[in-house]
Amino acid sequence: MKIILLGPPGAGKGTLAHLIKERFGICPIATGDILRDAMKSGSPIGQKVKKYVESGELVPDEVVTAIIENKLMTDKNIEKGYMLDGFPRTKPQAEELDRILERINRPLDCAVYMEVSLPVIIQRLTGRRVCRECGDLFHVTNKPPHQSGRCDECGGEIYQRPDDNEETIRTRMDVYLKNTAPVIGYYRSLGKLQEVDGSRDSRELLNDLVDGLNERKRTNQDKIR
Numbered sequence: 028m029k030i031i032l033l034g035p036p037g038a039g040k041g042t043l044a045h046l047i048k049e050r051f052g053i054c055p056i057a058t059g060d061i062l063r064d065a066m067k068s069g070s071p072i073g074q075k076v077k078k079y080v081e082s083g084e085l086v087p088d089e090v091v092t093a094i095i096e097n098k099l100m101t102d103k104n105i106e107k108g109y110m111l112d113g114f115p116r117t118k119p120q121a122e123e124l125d126r127i128l129e130r131i132n133r134p135l136d137c138a139v140y141m142e143v144s145l146p147v148i149i150q151r152l153t154g155r156r157v158c159r160e161c162g163d164l165f166h167v168t169n170k171p172p173h174q175s176g177r178c179d180e181c182g183g184e185i186y187q188r189p190d191d192n193e194e195t196i197r198t199r200m201d202v203y204l205k206n207t208a209p210v211i212g213y214y215r216s217l218g219k220l221q222e223v224d225g226s227r228d229s230r231e232l233l234n235d236l237v238d239g240l241n242e243r244k245r246t247n248q249d250k251i252r
């Protein structure tokens with residue numbers, strides 16, 4: 028499986044990525060997580076990107092593209108496939124990604140576009156909680172942890188991302204509509220867009236996605252014959 032997860036913040040990309048990892052053993056490559064780790068370590072890249080990440084603005088294209096290129100060129104697990112979460116977020120990033128994938132000879136199966144409405148996004152993100160250790164996702168009402176403040180998986184501390192507040196969520200939505208919506212058009216024009224309803228149960232959504240990927244494979248094989 029070689030896919031990109033696209034959609035507004037709160038569309039459920041992280042939850043779907045978790046299920047895909049469970050079922051197919053493919054680890055998500057999430058630029059947001061990589062940037063937050065860099066910030067935590069205080070590395071030069073971390074210091075450079077802090078102001079963007081904290082305000083919900085996009086980190087410059089060349090910084091995130093270099094991170095993804097390095098990851099795709101060196102990750103041994105890439106043989107199994109890949110799943111990009113949060114990248115590309117602009118059309119130049121999408122075009123650069125095409126060049127990288129061509130170089131490593133790992134063409135994309137499809138870009139999965141998860142669509143959800145703004146009220147659902149705000150409800151999901153303001154209540155979202157994340158494990159500091161393993162990144163597992165919780166929600167104050169939809170999926171509370173069994174033990175308050177502690178991760179069900181690893182017992183790590185659960186926290187609220189500082190950019191999951193209503194004001195920053197609105198900035199992230201504006202940024203998404205301005206920069207990332209054209210990325211959807213880009214993959215649609217290449218015939219590589221797989222649209223799914225992000226408000227559905229994530230397990231049903233994964234089944235739909237797998238069916239869609241198999242259908243694509245069959246159509247491509249018919250074209251070759």
Ligand code: AMP
Nearest residue numbers: 058059079080083084085086113114116
């Ligand atoms: P996420 O965890 O995907 O919601 O990303 C958190 C923040 O990281 C975003 O609001 C951006 O500031 C930054 N970021 C993540 N991925 C990218 C990207 N592909 N391009 C630019 N900025 C990004």
